Amino acid sequence: MGKIESGLKKFGSLLVNVIISAFSLFCLFPVVWMLYSSLKEESEFKRNLLSLPIQLHFENYLTAVKTGKMDTAFVNSVLVSVTAVAVLLFIAFLAGTIFGRYVFKGKTLLYTMFLLGMLIPVHSLLVPVFIELKIFSLNNNRFVLALIYAAFGLPKAIFLMTTYASTIPRELEEAAIIDGGNTHDVFFQIFLPISKPILSTITILSFLDAWNEFPFSLILMGKPELKTLPIALTYFTGQYSVDYTPMMAGLAIATLPVVIVYFIFHKKIMEGMVAGAVKG
Amino acid sequence: MEQSKALVPKRKILFIYMFPSVALFLIFNLIPVVMAIYYSFFNWSGGKTMKFIGITNYIRLLQDGVFGKAIWNNLILAFFCVVFQVGIAFVISSLLCTKMLKCKAFHQFAIFMPVILAPVVVGFLWKIIYNADYGLLNFFLRAIGQEKLIQAWLDNPDIVMKAITIPIVWQWIGMYVVMLVSAMKNISGEIIESAVLDGANGIQRTLYITWPLVLDTVKVSIVLAVSGCMKLFEHIYIITGGGPGNASMVGAMYAYKTSFIKQKFGYGSTISVGIMLTSLTMVMLVNIIFGKGKKRYG
Numbered sequence: 001m002g003k004i005e006s007g008l009k010k011f012g013s014l015l016v017n018v019i020i021s022a023f024s025l026f027c028l029f030p031v032v033w034m035l036y037s038s039l040k041e042e043s044e045f046k047r048n049l050l051s052l053p054i055q056l057h058f059e060n061y062l063t064a065v066k067t068g069k070m071d072t073a074f075v076n077s078v079l080v081s082v083t084a085v086a087v088l089l090f091i092a093f094l095a096g097t098i099f100g101r102y103v104f105k106g107k108t109l110l111y112t113m114f115l116l117g118m119l120i121p122v123h124s125l126l127v128p129v130f131i132e133l134k135i136f137s138l139n140n141n142r143f144v145l146a147l148i149y150a151a152f153g154l155p156k157a158i159f160l161m162t163t164y165a166s167t168i169p170r171e172l173e174e175a176a177i178i179d180g181g182n183t184h185d186v187f188f189q190i191f192l193p194i195s196k197p198i199l200s201t202i203t204i205l206s207f208l209d210a211w212n213e214f215p216f217s218l219i220l221m222g223k224p225e226l227k228t229l230p231i232a233l234t235y236f237t238g239q240y241s242v243d244y245t246p247m248m249a250g251l252a253i254a255t256l257p258v259v260i261v262y263f264i265f266h267k268k269i270m271e272g273m274v275a276g277a278v279k280g
Numbered sequence: 281m282e283q284s285k286a287l288v289p290k291r292k293i294l295f296i297y298m299f300p301s302v303a304l305f306l307i308f309n310l311i312p313v314v315m316a317i318y319y320s321f322f323n324w325s326g327g328k329t330m331k332f333i334g335i336t337n338y339i340r341l342l343q344d345g346v347f348g349k350a351i352w353n354n355l356i357l358a359f360f361c362v363v364f365q366v367g368i369a370f371v372i373s374s375l376l377c378t379k380m381l382k383c384k385a386f387h388q389f390a391i392f393m394p395v396i397l398a399p400v401v402v403g404f405l406w407k408i409i410y411n412a413d414y415g416l417l418n419f420f421l422r423a424i425g426q427e428k429l430i431q432a433w434l435d436n437p438d439i440v441m442k443a444i445t446i447p448i449v450w451q452w453i454g455m456y457v458v459m460l461v462s463a464m465k466n467i468s469g470e471i472i473e474s475a476v477l478d479g480a481n482g483i484q485r486t487l488y489i490t491w492p493l494v495l496d497t498v499k500v501s502i503v504l505a506v507s508g509c510m511k512l513f514e515h516i517y518i519i520t521g522g523g524p525g526n527a528s529m530v531g532a533m534y535a536y537k538t539s540f541i542k543q544k545f546g547y548g549s550t551i552s553v554g555i556m557l558t559s560l561t562m563v564m565l566v567n568i569i570f571g572k573g574k575k576r577y578g
Contacts (some may be wrong), residue, residue: 211398
């Protein structure tokens with residue numbers, strides 16, 4: 001009986017490993033396929049979709065940059081994402097710390113308002129935000145786009161910051177006040193350094209969101225020289241004959257920064273996203 | 281939270297610190313919601329002439345077959361996302377938590393990877409996978425000798441919605457896997473051990489211990505999946521643009537097309553309000569249904 005049982009166990013364990021490995025492969029493979037196909041020659045790709053590149057054709061990347069004006073788009077994406085993250089970090093740190101540590105009139109109402117923001121489907125804001133900016137001629141403005149991304153990131157960032165700030169020990173704050181520090185000192189010399197872990201989580205998550213954002217960039221950045229990477233990718237279609245390998249290269253250019261961030265920070269990203277999602 | 285008076289900052293300082301967040305949130309979230317509601321009562325093409333037409337847009341919305349189709353597609357997607365995303369994620373997470381599995385960290389890394397990709401990139405990637413001539417899917421079917429199944433996946437109105445579901449499930453499933461795994465890890469070892477001593481096998485343990493204890497997380501996952509599906513836009517925009525015809529139209533895509541392609545901002549706003557209301561209703565319904573479910577189990 002022992003033999004049969006241990007045999008069954010071995011089979012079960014093998015089965016579990018095979019199933020999960022197959023699933024992992026299913027999740028990972030399209031991305032890997034995109035990356036190595038971006039280095040194949042077009043005819044080679046069309047002959048055999050799966051084969052690895054015989055020679056590395058980096059010129060696909062040059063074609064991609066030219067077709068999609070991806071150099072400009074890359075710079076735009078960096079500018080918009082970095083600005084959005086910087087603004088969001090600063091204001092969410094202030095607001096979240098207040099929510100997490102102090103009691104004031106209307107606090108619950110205000111906090112609920114921010115959290116309800118997670119429920120608004122952002123796409124239903126496309127039309128009104130477009131009109132709003134058109135009135136003030138503020139479309140075609142990278143800084144304004146960054147502010148919009150910061151605004152959309154607020155609910156999640158404030159929630160994470162509030163939760164974290166409420167755990168900072170009160171003694172630290174008291175000590176600073178006794179030493180004669182004012183609110184400004186307490187925030188920037190005590191709370192800010194202690195909040196580094198959660199601020200870095202917010203940085204990574206909001207960077208990913210801003211970098212990947214598509215619809216608002218699509219409707220607000222009409223001028224070609226202002227378009228961000230996700231919009232630049234749409235330049236590859238529309239013609240009759242699509243060259244797939246330069247397109248794969250374009251997708252890779254937009255994806256590699258995100259994948260690199262993921263390689264370094266995947267633990268933090270998972271934790272932060274789960275924490276933010278569970279509340280939402 | 282109790283606090284001594286000396287620690288409370290002055291109201292003025294609180295106000296100054298809170299102001300930027302509140303202002304930004306008002307300008308780009310709340311005011312636009314109000315504006316959308318306001319414009320939904322007008323006939324307006326973006327020019328100088330704006331005509332108040334009362335609830336005419338809403339009457340038109342209720343009779344609009346394309347809007348109905350779009351919302352219906354959103355609901356279909358939500359249903360499939362709940363069943364497949366959350367369902368498969370539960371099975372995968374249960375397996376990820378067994379002692380038998382090797383390289384757990386790698387698997388979690390791999391399964392979560394699509395979550396961080398741009399939806400636009402995922403759209404393009406799967407558009408190529410579905411491509412009739414140079415797509416991976418037809419390539420595989422040919423390789424395993426199932427040539428009769430080969431087709432232009434995205435051109436068939438009967439199949440296109442099913443085809444669209446797969447990239448969406450593929451992209452977000454890692455999110456639910458990681459959420460469920462972290463919930464399952466919180467189940468105390470003692471409970472599992474005593475169940476093992478009582479002779480419960482793996483499947484029994486999953487059904488009678490893990491499932492009820494992670495039910496809250498499952499509920500959150502379902503709310504997320506439903507509200508996520510109401511927000512879908514990029515995948516559809518890139519993969520099909522809502523076509524063929526309106527076969528894969530969803531709410532956000534229809535609002536975009538009406539407003540920015542046809543320049544009907546008034547009616548586009550009405551569609552936006554319609555999406556918001558549907559989305560809120562769905563989330564509330566899910567909450568009500570699963571609130572009751574929890575009592576039954578708990």
